[in-house]
Amino acid sequence: MPLDLPAPVRRYFEAERADDTNHMGDFFATDATVTDERRTHTGLEAIRAWKQESKAATSYQVTPLKAEQVEGRFVVTGRVEGNFPGSPVNLRYFFRLSDDRIMSLEIRL
Secondary structure, eight states: OOOOOHHHHHHHHHHHHOOOOOOGTTTTTEEEEETTTEEESHHHHHHHHHHHHHHHHHEEEEEEEEEEEEEEEEEEEEEEEEESOOOSSSEEEEEETTEEEEEEEEEEO
16 A cells, blocks of 8 residues: 655655656755755755765665654655665655655655
């Protein structure tokens, strides 16, 4: 059964699945932040560059497994599989949303 995800979160994972790095502005706010691997990326251009770098560095796919609300954030647990050491791994995606956009995303183990 598919997860019931808010529209911007669903679009984020659809873009992940399609390896689409060009449409980050469709679901991230202009001044959004992404924190991944202890690095923070602020603004659409930086987020687009982060995603392009991630996709170029390794081939991977994310399958959302579980979604819940935690302390004002929408949290998705996703199974990440690809050609990287330790694959597969479950990561947690912490989304903060506003006006049908992603304001912040933090990715953690």
